[in-house]
Amino acid sequence: MKDVAARAGVGLKTVSRVVNAEPGVTPDTERRVKEAIDALGFRRNDSARVLRKGRTASIGLVLEDLADPFYGPLNRAVEEVARAHGALLINGSSAEDPDREQELVLALCARRVDGLIVIPAGDDHRYLEPEMAAGVATVFVDRPAGRIDADVVRSDSFGGARAGVAHLIAHGHRRIGFIGDQPRIHTATERLRGYHVAMADAGLAVAPEWVALGSTRPERVRAAARTMLDAPHEPVTAVFTGNNRVTVTVVRVLAERERPVALVGFDDFELADLLVPGVTVVAQDAATLGRTAADLLFSRLDGAGGAPSHVVLETRLVARGSGEIPPWDAG
Amino acid sequence: MKDVAARAGVGLKTVSRVVNAEPGVTPDTERRVKEAIDALGFRRNDSARVLRKGRTASIGLVLEDLADPFYGPLNRAVEEVARAHGALLINGSSAEDPDREQELVLALCARRVDGLIVIPAGDDHRYLEPEMAAGVATVFVDRPAGRIDADVVRSDSFGGARAGVAHLIAHGHRRIGFIGDQPRIHTATERLRGYHVAMADAGLAVAPEWVALGSTRPERVRAAARTMLDAPHEPVTAVFTGNNRVTVTVVRVLAERERPVALVGFDDFELADLLVPGVTVVAQDAATLGRTAADLLFSRLDGAGGAPSHVVLETRLVARGSGEIPPWDAG
Numbered sequence: 001m002k003d004v005a006a007r008a009g010v011g012l013k014t015v016s017r018v019v020n021a022e023p024g025v026t027p028d029t030e031r032r033v034k035e036a037i038d039a040l041g042f043r044r045n046d047s048a049r050v051l052r053k054g055r056t057a058s059i060g061l062v063l064e065d066l067a068d069p070f071y072g073p074l075n076r077a078v079e080e081v082a083r084a085h086g087a088l089l090i091n092g093s094s095a096e097d098p099d100r101e102q103e104l105v106l107a108l109c110a111r112r113v114d115g116l117i118v119i120p121a122g123d124d125h126r127y128l129e130p131e132m133a134a135g136v137a138t139v140f141v142d143r144p145a146g147r148i149d150a151d152v153v154r155s156d157s158f159g160g161a162r163a164g165v166a167h168l169i170a171h172g173h174r175r176i177g178f179i180g181d182q183p184r185i186h187t188a189t190e191r192l193r194g195y196h197v198a199m200a201d202a203g204l205a206v207a208p209e210w211v212a213l214g215s216t217r218p219e220r221v222r223a224a225a226r227t228m229l230d231a232p233h234e235p236v237t238a239v240f241t242g243n244n245r246v247t248v249t250v251v252r253v254l255a256e257r258e259r260p261v262a263l264v265g266f267d268d269f270e271l272a273d274l275l276v277p278g279v280t281v282v283a284q285d286a287a288t289l290g291r292t293a294a295d296l297l298f299s300r301l302d303g304a305g306g307a308p309s310h311v312v313l314e315t316r317l318v319a320r321g322s323g324e325i326p327p328w329d330a331g
Numbered sequence: 332m333k334d335v336a337a338r339a340g341v342g343l344k345t346v347s348r349v350v351n352a353e354p355g356v357t358p359d360t361e362r363r364v365k366e367a368i369d370a371l372g373f374r375r376n377d378s379a380r381v382l383r384k385g386r387t388a389s390i391g392l393v394l395e396d397l398a399d400p401f402y403g404p405l406n407r408a409v410e411e412v413a414r415a416h417g418a419l420l421i422n423g424s425s426a427e428d429p430d431r432e433q434e435l436v437l438a439l440c441a442r443r444v445d446g447l448i449v450i451p452a453g454d455d456h457r458y459l460e461p462e463m464a465a466g467v468a469t470v471f472v473d474r475p476a477g478r479i480d481a482d483v484v485r486s487d488s489f490g491g492a493r494a495g496v497a498h499l500i501a502h503g504h505r506r507i508g509f510i511g512d513q514p515r516i517h518t519a520t521e522r523l524r525g526y527h528v529a530m531a532d533a534g535l536a537v538a539p540e541w542v543a544l545g546s547t548r549p550e551r552v553r554a555a556a557r558t559m560l561d562a563p564h565e566p567v568t569a570v571f572t573g574n575n576r577v578t579v580t581v582v583r584v585l586a587e588r589e590r591p592v593a594l595v596g597f598d599d600f601e602l603a604d605l606l607v608p609g610v611t612v613v614a615q616d617a618a619t620l621g622r623t624a625a626d627l628l629f630s631r632l633d634g635a636g637g638a639p640s641h642v643v644l645e646t647r648l649v650a651r652g653s654g655e656i657p658p659w660d661a662g
Contacts, residue, residue, distance in 0.1 A: 056434065056438055058438065060421075065407075066403060066406040066407050066410060066422070067403035067404055067406065067407040068403070069400050069403065069601070072397060072398035072399070072400065072403075073398055075397040075398065075424075076396075076397050076398040076424075079397060079424055079426070083426075083431075088423065088434065088435060088438050089423060089424070090391075090421050090422065090423050090438075090439070090442075091397070091421065091422040091423065092419065092420060092421050092422065093406075093407075093410055093420070095410070095414075100414075103387065103419065104419060107387055107389065107419050107421075108421070111421075111442040111443070112442070248601060248602065251602075251605065252605065255605060270400070270579060270601075270602075271579065271582075271601075271602050271606065274582065274583065274586060274606055275602065275605055275606065276607050
């Protein structure tokens with residue numbers, strides 16, 4: 001606003017009057033202010049909102065686990081976009097509980113957020129329809145909305161997992177385990193689908209005991225890994241892990257063992273490259289996920305119409321050593 | 332409330348009447364409900380608040396960097412306590428900017444949070460006095476409040492750093508560098524004080540070029556580390572790092588070098604034990620910090636009076652290899 005005022009050669013109060021269509025401004029001054037606004041790309045809607053309501057605009061971000069480092073860069077990217085728009089970001093965690101998600105989303109709406117970014121825990125978001133109809137812009141990230149059509153920004157979980165498993169197959173593996181998150185989570189099933197398709201592409205059968213979906217609690221993951229690694233019949237020679245929480249536990253399990261086992265994990269994580277061996281990962285760009293979702297949200301808040309966008313970001317395979325270990329039973 | 336109703340053998344409405352001191356309950360029923368409440372440790376004030384206001388109680392947590400993994404377990408611990416009290420947690424980040432902290436705190440107050448947990452970025456919190464006088468309970472975590480007396484829960488930064496530097500001295504080091512966060516941050520200066528006292532305790536002089544405070548951006552930390560490691564005169568043989576963001580960058584710098592340099596870092600971090608060498612740290616218990624602060628906040632919300640509490644939690648030195656490397660110029 002200061003820049004607009006300086007460029008138009010008027011005071012802040014005059015800019016505010018023009019923005020709010022208040023009386024007391026000559027047509028010539030109004031024109032100059034509007035030209036300055038256009039020239040500076042000043043976001044009229046946001047600022048008008050702030051001025052009208054007499055409070056700072058805010059957006060809410062509901063994610064699923066505050067302690068999962070995957071969400072750190074996503075969170076920060078959303079915050080940077082919000083700040084660039086002069087808006088505050090307030091967050092909350094569903095702890096992967098659909099009821100908690102709904103409670104939190106509605107509580108943020110009741111506290112008059114202007115928009116919402118939701119990493120959904122549940123699979124039915126019809127409860128949000130009245131809020132969206134009342135003007136609360138909403139973008140879903142990481143996973144699609146359930147039973148409503150809404151803006152979604154997510155990574156290509158299926159394609160990423162398929163490429164990661166194909167990488168292990170290309171290094172000679174035939175018996176590959178998959179340890180993933182709960183089957184009701186969209187990304188978990190998409191990554192499992194990528195695993196199955198990659199195995200089928202290579203003409204490899206999958207034994208039921210090679211697949212373990214469940215919570216990411218270390219005890220569960222550790223037990224699942226040991227079961228498939230120590231099976232008396234057809235133990236796996238490689239493991240594909242469905243997210244970074246699973247990967248760090250499997251890294252610990254493999255560090256304790258003599259026989260080298262190959263590993264590719266979905267999600268990059270801090271220090272993955274400094275471990276020995278470095279951990280090969282299918283990296284998704286958490287910051288770009290957050291930034292894209294936040295840009296989309298603010299374009300909706302600025303009045304952009306049109307059908308819901310479904311943005312899918314590519315993943316990237318980063319080879320660091322663990323995914324290039326050959327099968328221990330190879331020739 | 333369901334448990335209270337079941338134990339007292341009455342309906343939910345009756346429990347609500349007793350809690351809210353509404354008419355229509357016989358003295359005998361009232362006594363049974365109150366006994367059930369006492370027996371179950373039911374938090375009368377919280378529930379009364381929720382029932383009275385017809386909305387869910389909520390607390391706000393303002394931290395300084397959403398992408399710093401140190402805050403993950405703290406955040407989750409606060410959330411678990413909030414949930415146990417039937418309250419929602421909403422978060423925001425100051426991004427280490429005092430103005431942003433104030434804006435966010437006041438925005439949360441305007442959105443009617445019942446209490447606040449603040450990891451302060453600023454050093455003047457008099458702006459919070461009207462809110463606190465109006466009943467918004469506030470607990471500061473990790474760093475003390477500035478210019479007001481308030482509840483504080485923090486780790487012993489001074490003692491922890493002193494012990495960590497003494498550990499390096501005990502392993503033969505005489506030239507030890509200190510790379511820390513910005514000097515306006517309380518924990519940064521407390522840890523630097525611990526470094527100076529440990530050096531003085533051992534009768535060791537500190538060259539000015541061995542101390543580098545500043546931002547935790549990797550480029551800044553990398554340059555600071557290289558400067559003190561490559562000094563033509565009196566290069567350091569060991570480094571003490573002031574927090575986990577600094578440590579992970581210094582680990583990368585040291586991994587590229589031939590000459591082994593000892594390292595002790597303040598803050599534990601995920602995978603520190605799996606690096607080679609394992610990283611010796613002064614661990615603070617982030618989950619206990621969060622839990623203690625949240626318990627204190629809810630006791631205030633439940634009406635606990637008394638002078639502000641100043642809780643200081645002990646740190647713990649965890650030796651894993653990097654801090655036990657002898658000086659490369661040792662006899």
